[in-house]
Amino acid sequence: MRADRPSFEDVYRDYLGRIYAYVRAQVGSSADAEDITAQVFMNAYQAYDRFEPRMSTPAAWLFRIARNATLDHFRAHGRRERLRRTIEQQPVHAEDPAGMAEDRMQYRALLAHVAHLSERQRDAISLRHSGLSFEEVGTLMSCSEDAAKMLYHRALKALRDAVAGEARMSDAQHE
Amino acid sequence: MPSMSDNEDLELEALQRQLDDAFETTRPRRGFEDELWLRMQARRPWWNRLRDAASAFAGSIWEAPAVPLGVVAVLLIVVVGVGVLSSALRPNVESPTSLSEGAGSRYQGDQAYFGRLPSPQLHPGLVDHARSPAAAQGPSQPEFLGAADLYFGPANLTWAGTFSSSTIAAPVYRYVEPSADQSKALLGPLASASGMTVSISSSAPELPREPVWTVVASGAAVPSGSDPGVTANTFLAAHNLLPTWPDEVSVQAVGGQARVQFLRGFSLPDGGVAYLVNWNGERYGIEVDISGGRLVATGPLPLGLDEASYRLISNEKAAQLAVSSAPASSAAIQPVPTIRLDRVELVYALAISGGQGYYEPAYLFSGSFQYSGHTFVKRVLVPLVDPSLRSS
Incomplete structure (x- = not known):
């Protein structure tokens, strides 16, 4: 009996954008995000024969690969150094020289804040807003569903504080 | 609160x-x-x-x-x-086109890829409205019928021809729009030659047309001789303007006027040549008009081209698209004619977008029909790059 496995191209087309957004939120740089996303799908392509649809959804399977690739990236490059260079050389609003819509710029800024959270908080936010259930987030992060929920809500508050802190700094500079 | x-x-x-x-x-x-x-x-x-x-x-x-x-x-x-x-x-040759093949299976691995491509298309609104000699002698002719008796309006189309090959292998070529200085440099000393007027035009995406040079010469600058083909060839050779691509020479002469065309072709992996067509579906390249000791030559700048392989649709799919394609013009003959498309030619057509021009393989389908006692031709251009790899 043939397994009910979608074609890899379908999986690729369906998930490329979401995986990219997840990685982008992790690394804060579109160039790095492209490199890592490419690596994710290269790895996934090679391993697709071993993907078992009855054991996992394509989303959970791909995000696991993406998470591992991102961690490898940080191990290889040094997260702090990478972030510092990213922020110094690529201010969030300078990536679109033609002037993107204001909300797009706000989203970029928001993702830059996500990239500054602790590793687990960053992961919880990124996985959850990439469309995964708390159960899937917990599985990927090796914790229970409830623990994933708590982690996510703490991350959300930390993110809110970071955004508010920047707003206060910006206001003080303008006064 | x-x-x-x-x-x-x-x-x-x-x-x-x-x-x-x-x-x-x-x-x-x-x-x-x-x-x-x-x-x-x-x-x-x-x-x-x-x-x-x-x-x-x-x-x-x-x-x-x-x-x-x-x-x-x-x-x-x-x-x-x-x-x-x-x-x-x-x-290095693509495998035969087949609808059943998986997406991407026909890409050439290590070659460049240009991203999604603009679609070449015919532009009947740009047809020269001068009537053809045959049509001008006949009864009243609808204004939308332009030169060369072409009809671009609605029609009931069927496909009744055969393809010369069951497989298609044709790369896409790209040029990058040169700056004014780069264009001048490409023409070398000719750009500042005395005794001739030399001008350069950048790409015209709305036609579309690639960057072209135009040379106007007269008097001693025009080689003497009675054979316009030889005159044109001698002139172009003297100024290093002869085609650097495969070409076919066409000579038309009426009275003291002559037009010599060096029709541009692109080499195909199987050794054949596919010719470049313009917005009417007419072949073009370098044109040399000779009249009364005056010579006007125009041709594409000799730009370097990048090459990339794209997944192409099959012959069957191309034929389906040809008969179901929307008319390029809404100006219609009534009643809507029924036309058998019975000829097809692999051609190249230009599309320009974002400061880059793309020479893309396409099938030019054609068929003729009678209207008001005259024979008119219907042409349909079907780009061969898979629609999923095109942006429009």
Whole structure:
């Protein structure tokens, strides 16, 4: 009996954008995000024969690969150094020289804040807003569903504080 | 009045919505999806491609129980063997187009990829409205029928021709729009030659037309001789303007006027040539008009071209698209004519976008019909690059 496995191209087309957004939120740089996303799908392509649809959804399977690739990236490059260079050389609003819509710029800024959270908080936010259930987030992060929920809500508050802190700094500079 | 807790909840909810929007709208740059798919295909081991092809073949006949397994095995061996031999003998040529092939399987691994391509198309609004001699002698003619008796309006189309080849292999070529200084440099000393007027025009995307040079010469600058073909050839050779691409020479002479055309072609992997057509579907290249000791020559700047392979649609799909295509013009003959498209030619057509021009393979279908006592021609251009790899 043939397994009910979608074609890899379908999986690729369906998930490329979401995986990219997840990685982008992790690394804060579109160039790095492209490199890592490419690596994710290269790895996934090679391993697709071993993907078992009855054991996992394509989303959970791909995000696991993406998470591992991102961690490898940080191990290889040094997260702090990478972030510092990213922020110094690529201010969030300078990536679109033609002037993107204001909300797009706000989203970029928001993702830059996500990239500054602790590793687990960053992961919880990124996985959850990439469309995964708390159960899937917990599985990927090796914790229970409830623990994933708590982690996510703490991350959300930390993110809110970071955004508010920047707003206060910006206001003080303008006064 | 909301409590502190209510306010916090509202803040967090707003933040969640922003995060949803941020993740939803953060996507890779345009073209990245196809570029990455290309790279992945290129890295696949050949035995995997072979296995997929065999699987697809087996799958297609799996539901025919009357086919003995032995026959299936023999067929598989033949198909795989032919495929291997074909690959070995033609390593740089695309495999035959087939609708059943998996997406991306026809990409050339290590070659450049230009991202999604603009679509070349015919532009009947740009037809020269001068009447053809034949049409001008006839009864009243609808104004939308331009030169060369072309009709671009609605029609009931059928396909009744044959393709010269069951396979299509034709790369896409790209040029990058040169700056004014680069254009001048490409013409060398001619750009500042005395006794002649030399001008350069940049690309005209609306036609479309690539960057062209135009030279006007008269008097001693025009080679003497009675054969316009020889005159044109001598003039172009003297100024290093002869085609650097495959060409076919066409000479038309009426009275003291002559037009010599060096029609531009593109080499195909199978050794053939496909000619470039303009917005009317007419071949073009370098044109030299000679009249009364005056010579006007115009031709494309000799730009360097990048080359890339794209997945192409099959002949069958192209024919389907030809008969179902929307008319290039709404100006219609009544009643709407029924036309049998019975000729097809592999051509190249230009499309320009973002400061780059793309010479893309296309099929030019054509068929003729009678209207008001005259024969008119219907042309349909079908770009061959897979629609999923085109931006428009």
